[in-house]
Amino acid sequence: MSIFKRGKLYQGVALSSLLITGIGASTVTAQTNTEIDEIIVTATKREERLRDVPMSISVLGSDMIEAKGISKFSGIADAVPGLSYNEASSNLNPTFVMRGISVGQNTEGLQKAVAIYLDEMPMQDGKSTVNMDFGLFDTARVEVLKGPQGTLFGAGTLAGAVRIISNKPDPSGVDYKIATDFGSTSGELRQRYKAMYNVPLSDSAAFRMSASISDEEGWVKNTGIGMDPSNNYSSIALKAAIGWQVNDRLTADFTYLYQDNKSDDGGTVNPALGEDTRSNFKQEEVEVEISKYNMTLAYDLGYATVTSSTNFSETSPWQETDLSAIVGGAFPWGLVREDSSESFVQEIRVVSTTDSKLDWVVGAFHQDREVFERQVMHLPQDWVDGKGGSIGGLSNDYMGVDNAFIYGSPVTDDLTETAIFAELGYQLSDSLKATLGFRSSEIEIKNMRTAGGSMSVGSFLMPVVFQGETSFTPVPYMYGEYAPGKVKPNTMKVSLAWKASDNVNYYATASEGFRANDVNRAAYVPGLSGELGTSNLDASDPTVIQKFSKPDKMWNYEVGMKGQWDGIGVNLAIYQMVWEDIQLFAQRVSDTATFFTNAGEAESTGVELDILGRPNDYFEYGLAIAHQNAEITKITAAESAMVGAVLGSPLSSPDLQISGHMQFNKPLDGGAGLFARVDVSDTDSMPNGFPFNPGTGAASPNFGYTDSITKVDLSFGYVTDKWSAVLYAENAFDEGGYNFIMPQTFFDDRHMTLRPRTIGVRFNLSR
Secondary structure: OOOOOOOHHHHHHHOOOOOOOOOOOOOOOOOOOOOOOOEEEEOOOOOEHHOOOOOOOEEEEEEHHHHHHHOOOOHOOOOOOOOOOOEOOOOOOOEEOOOOOOOOOOOOOOOOOEEEEEOOEOOOOOOOOOOOOOOOOOEEEEEEOOOOHHHHHHHOOOOEEEEEOOOOOOOOOOOEEEEEEEEEOOOOOEEEEEEEEEEEEEEEEEEEEEEEEEEOOOOOOEEOOEEEOOOEEEEEEEEEEEEEOOOOEEEEEEEEEEEEEEOOOOOOOOOHHHHOOOOOOOOOEEEEEEEEEEEEEEEEEEEEEEEEEEEEEEEEEEEEEEEEHHOOOOOEEEEEEEEEEEEEEEEEEEEEOOOOEEEEEEEEEEEEEEEEEEEEEEOOOOHHHHHOOEEEEOOHHHHHHHOEEEEEEEEEEEEEEEEEEEEEEEEEOOEEEEEEEEEEEEEEEEEEOEEOEOHHHHHHHHHHHHHHOOEOOOEHHHEEEEEEEEOEEEEEEEEEEEEEOOOOOEEEEEEEEEOOOEEHHHOOOOOOOOOOOOOOOOOOOOEEEEEOOOOOOEEHHHHHHEEEEEEEEEEEEEEEEEEOOHHHHHHHOOOOOOEEEOOEEEEEEEEEEEEEEEOOOEEEEEEEEEEEEEEEEEEHHHHHHHHHHOOOEOOOOEEEEEEEEEEEEEEEEOOEEEEEEEEEEEEEEOOOOOOOOOOOOOOOOOOOOOOOOOEEEEEEEOOOOOEEEEEEEEOOOOOEEEEOOOOOOOOOOEEOOOOOOOEEEEEEEOO
């Protein structure tokens, strides 16, 4: 139940009209003064003071990450106004939602609206339903860029970007850090071990390596397989980097990242079975393994810096799912899906460095991505034994899975994106600066399916499940190659920044972002009329499936203020975002053919507030508020029937988010200190999707609203220059409301809660 009331929020906004987004430099140690640290960010591809950047940015510094014990993406969302995080289970379709831009809590297939970067490396696979949550150990800061970032970051930044900035190799001396975290959730143990080592290789080069291992017992029991807890999670991660100042002009950085995350079972539950309970005939395992390589070269021309960032990544997700709810449990229906992807990304940019009225960034970008997808649908052996021990037509040699009735015909998705971009800033006067940005992109997508295997669920269901026969005739997939052509989206940005005084900056920004489009294989199949993409059942149906969807676009109109005085930082951002030609999953009414389409328009308007204060050496406080209204503002009756939305349908995001913290510090002799900290976050309820089923117009039985969630974290610590010990309670008051409800019809266990109250201790040892 939410502890905040919306009426009081508006009173607070009226009384606090000097607030901001983006101050996050809290510290674990006792403060020696009340100054708010100056934060430097690289959100515009150059180093700038946070308060000088004319857009809304939230920054979580390393001290804040450590003080709050943030180790996963959900912790970032808890601390940032206007940002939320959805995840069906660990690693399963994790998604940041920024400023309300989301149409469902478990959207699949389409590119995400918020991009994630680790330094120069793009970190998410846009096609796979399985992506990983990257840890934040040895992180210098997290930059959350709010609003479209299409000019500098390209496709996938429709609503914004999250940038994780690592600590860099340091040739000035040896450094190390060891961290452990032991937590207990109702007696179930959570263990995390982390280490970092930095060593100089010469006066101009250094090697830095960090590693982490997690073994986390869950809290959900699966009665179907007799496993309690079942949603256990483990991960191993390694990051190695070499930084080399080759000469006075050239620097070279090389980074390798490896991570393997695994969850033993899903984290969603079925409320009808009792608290924290699910029931499946198989474990719903999810595992994702990733390797990424980056080489960044920077050369100082004297008047500008040329930077080349070369990236290569390999990702291998594996997912097992119980789909029995599709047929109401008539038989145990299992799914195994395996994806593998390779991606090459190259960016070259030139950034001006002279102290003149004109500053500029120009660059070029290229990405090649190939995703190989295959899946199998299968039966357990005991069900087959009940049919006499064998069923003709099943396969036992595809993906190592026995008793498969859907198998074969893997799919390859290729995407190529190229772009040129530029941003020019001009100092109109000592206090007024204008910026203009532009990006011209070209995107080409291809899709290929091999022939063979078995594709028809109906050819199995009718004879075997409903008629009791012991064999069926597989219907093979047909070969298909789909290359619909290229699209050429362009994006722009215009901003004006006014430095009213040494303490206060105002800005106005209009920026644009977009998502890449996708292929519709159904458009290549002739319908009843004989024309491609037409209905198989009704030749008069006017809906003709197009070969591909179009990129959707977002315009963001924003004004804001950033201020910093002795002991306090205050900022304000007010925005309106217009989402045009929304890419959505659709189903044709006449024959239930599924496809991606562009339909309707949505708007999100809101205000984001943030305050960080240090009135004295012993006390710090922070408050962040985000209020937004995001809904469908334009849609036709035909579009509504296909996608399930109607005029006024709210998007899948909370209207109100509030978070805050208080920290009390007690300095001790010898530079040591004690601290006590409380963090509170409150998230309003939100819809899990659109209210109607696509293609039927009937009310969706799975449509619903999550609960309002209030989470309180407590921590008490002793800190010295070399080591620290922190006792903590996460979700201290055991908030058990449902913060996620899966909208899909093929699951009985669709609800998710926060991890229950977890009591633990963290130790850190550093040089």
